[in-house]
Amino acid sequence: MINLRRREFLAGTAVLLFTAATVRAATITGRLPWAPNAGNPPPQVRLGPWEFFSGDEGRAMDALADCIIPPDAETLGGKDAGCAVFVDRQLAGPYGQQEGLYLRPPFQAGAKNQGHQSEKGPAQSYREGLAALDRACRERYGKSFAELSGEDKIAVLTALEKGNLKLEGVDGASFFAQVVKDVQMGLFADPIYGGNRDMSGWKMIGYPGARYNYLDWVNRHNERFPLPPVGMTGNAQWSRS
Amino acid sequence: MPSAFTRALGFAALLSCLATCQVDAGASDPQEFTQIERGRYLSVLSDCGGCHTAPGGKPFAGGRAIETPFGNVISPNVTPDLETGIGAWSDKQFDAAVRRGIGRTGAHLYPAMPYNAYTMMSHDDVLAIRAYLNSLEPVRNTRDTNTLPFPFNIRSVMAVWNALYFRAGDYKPNPAKSAEWNRGKFIVDGPAHCGACHTPKTQLGGDRADQYLEGANLQGWSAPDITNARATGLGNWTTDDIASYLKSGHNRFTAATGPMAEAVELSTSQMTDDDRTAIAIYLKSLPGKEHASGLAPIDAKVMTAGGAIYRDQCSACHGIEGKGVPYLFPSLVDSTMVRAKDPTTVIRMVLRGARSVGTRGEPTAPGMPSYGWQLDDRQVADVLSYVRNSGGSPAATVDPSDVARVRSETTARSD
């Protein structure tokens, strides 16, 4: 219970280390610590308005998600699978602000194999990247990215990936690579984070989810595991049908 | 369960002695090793330290709030401090308190102090305990006042209680039974005061003699049936299983947690092997009652949903077949706690988690995580109904309202 409250507190204030009284150093002696309800499960992402994206950004992200993961007869597309919602909630949280990372100056350009060297976190990269993408589309097509035809969207993204379409003030190819990675992550992360809706990503590939016991299957070679995926918040089988 | 549990029903608090006291250190010789050692062991059997030690406080210095259904009773300081402890008490006064529930000023003690059980000890036993307590370092610790509401705050009311439920007198051996059986019964009914937790109580907190050791509910836990009943009691346990449980808090079926963990740690794990075996022999001789008949058939949907939750969450430790790992993860198939008539404890464990006791014999002290954040009342009920009806003897299903009740009753608890 204490930990749950702490999570809410942290979520609200973006304080991670060395602050809340409950994270104080403790002396442990005599016996293993124990408290009821201990634990720190992630909160369930709630559906609803964007938390990070503006309306325009959200529309662009939904369109991007459907280009990266197009809907087909068997599986949802990125938009309906909640991939843009996933990215939105991630950007609104610690990830967006590079929380916990080393952010002391000076920030100097280095070799690629020395890693990311910028004060700019993913949240700002998305803000600038999506704006630059819409600007580039308006210049070329007179429309925002989300308003383009399917064919034009693919053409834009292909050019972006290959470095043939330059975005103003933004490394378009890197930005798009980041979007691809994050959107695809949304398809395969636990549905508690807002993507992978109905575990559509897991069902698509045959991954049975957050399970813990395959003792009855480790020796059954080349036989499909029969149980459906389960997420941290369960699945339909957990309820009386 | 003795120890902190005694508190449950109420029994016990020695009257604090603030009035002028005439010094009378008592007849017992504080230097007498044999007597002190005997007293130390009797205090282990009686788990005195359980109630008379506050969390984080000095041993036997009192100050622990003992929960009763009627309010909290604060345990007094029983170290030999002259002013705030029992240093100034005479042996006679001490004996009257321990075995008859009469405080030093003549007022009645609350039966949170299990004098109704301790009465089975002999005068010599009590003097030995006194000698042991006298050998401790005096600790100055004045206790807070009790928080019992009217009419329970009037001590003379206890005279009525005593008339109803208290039978004074030393343990009288049953010559038809073995020495071990008699020793077991003496410990169970006397110093260890097992019935304090395991025998259901009347509204006034007296024992329901017709349900002796058949399990009771207190402090947000259900203490299980410890008769030899097959489905809900110790019927499937051997005497060795019982002795192992009392010694280490663990056996091939199950593990001690909650108040029993404390009883094991402070009392039963420190008993002699002979005494643990004697307790086991006595408990195995109690027929108890079988409750299995007349269960309503279980909704197949409950079993399907419960089975899915079980496989996905519980089988990691308790195994796909529910058999657990001996001495590490309880076997749900064999656990009688799982099938107890009153499912309070298992509901509570699923909701809030629990750590089993760590002892010298079994130091691992594995813990059960909390699922209260993840499973709603109905899911907790269904998984427990599934477990209670998979393998072993069937038990009544758990209703979501039971889970809601335990959830709400335990919300504010820190234990």
Place this chain on the structure above:
Amino acid sequence: MARKLPKKDVVIVGFGWTGAIMANELTDEGLDVIAFERGPWRDAPTEFPPGYMQDELRYRVRHELFLRPDQLTFTFRNNMRQTALPIRSWGAFMPPNGVGGGGVHWNGEMWRFLPSDFVLKTHLTERYGAAFLPADMTIQDWGVTYDELEPHYDRFEYLCGTSGTAGNLRGKIQEGGNPFEGPRSRPYPTPAQPQPFSHTLFGKAARELGYKPFPQPSGNLSQAYTNPLGLRLGPCTYCGFCEWFGCSNYSKASPQTTILPYLIRKPNFTLRDKSEVIRINVDRSGQRATGVTYVDSSGEQWEQQADLVILSAYALFNVQLLLHSQIGQPYDPVTNTGVVGRNYTHQTISSVNGFFDSKKFNFNPFIGSGSIGMCVDEFNGDNFDHGPHGFVGGGYVGQVQTGARPIESTLVPPGTPKWGPEWKKAVRDNYLSTVKPGTGVHGSFYSYRDVYLDLDTTYKDRFGRPLMRITMDLKDNEIKQNKFLTDKFAEIIKAMGAEKLAVQYRTAPYDITTYQTTHLNGGAIMGTDPKTSVLNRYLQSWDVPNLFVMGASAFPQNPGYNPTLTVGALAYWSASAIRNQYLRKPGRLVDA
């Protein structure tokens, strides 16, 4: 100004595997021991329970159980001409944090090093001549031999309940085990884990190619086990969430499952979490440690005095604390003098992914354990003649796939678009029929004159201290070694029946952004000469004899195996020297 606390007999800095081992050994001597751990308390039912532990995003992608770089990081450059830049987000390795340290989130591979690994310089020089070694290679002998360590290997294996098949029992080669391993005095405490489909397929293919495959020795247990301390472990259930994650069901050997519940009951042991030691204090002579200074989570500084200091943090932090405490002469690669920071190494790893016909193969790749695997050791250490190949060193190769968490394991064959309908179809078609061995090629990383650790001149930590600087690159020797091993490995994957292979060699420049195991070594190495080592053969500081430094920072170079078993064995070896020699006569155990 730090507030002083009452003196203890022993202070332990960092509570992972070696901190726990030392605490348990030294409390057995009746010493009053306090251990400081920088990170938080952690235990299975409360910090990584089965209800939410299987969360790839949180634990793998967002690094939940690891140190935050914000708290402490390093700078990195490939060579001495380059400007080092801070590692702002972890990549190449993952510094542990919290009670249990790396023992919480490791995979549990339990390898012994080869007897020749401990006398590497002597062995290679005798066999191939000194001229065969690259001029700037600075490998050396350890100062301790395999035979001396064997009882301690055995002890750690039995503490952990290790599951495996012996390959060399007191000199007799055993069918089904690793025939190249050094002689062991007893079989493994528990039998090897059963192997999933792709692993058995690898074993079959390797056997047909003439190799002698064997199950990887594993700290994920094949059956329930009670260790010598009376602690109980359960059987692994193959959840596939091992490395990067904590084990929920007491089936992975860790300080929590094998030592801590026993240790914590001792009245002469105290553990403090969220307390970061920032300095080892020495007296005016500079030859005696007086204790440590640490900062608790409220920012307050405390001084804990002690007669004996055990430095048992992660390898890099051991070196950093020595540098910050000015204990031992810092290494200077230009003049080739000094010792602290010298012989820093990593692991040379690569992998080959195999794509199989999904109509014929369903590997259920999500069924796995951290150290499950079938391995081949023909190309490790000096198990083969290096003469024709022009490099030294080697490694094991194996199908050591530990699961198939879907964010990381949705691979597509080479040439597939990275997004769009073809990507989607390829992911769908390949997930169940791809072999993804993780660190399938696990090679040695030998030491070089200009690969080292020192203090950075620009970047500071939260206390204003300089960050430690890593100067590291991959040398031709390791690149050749990796090419050779990777090609051998690819042959086996191909022989398993893969239709397509994705072969990834390890190449220069060394990349700080891609994960290459957390097996960082050296910088505070053991040896026989104080001019070329920080520690003597008992892990005792040459300069400050009441300071012992545990961990892989003591490795003079890194062999082709996972380090933990050797790290644990060295801790027992050192503890034994303290118990049997040092406590009787405190002072240097080896004359300088």
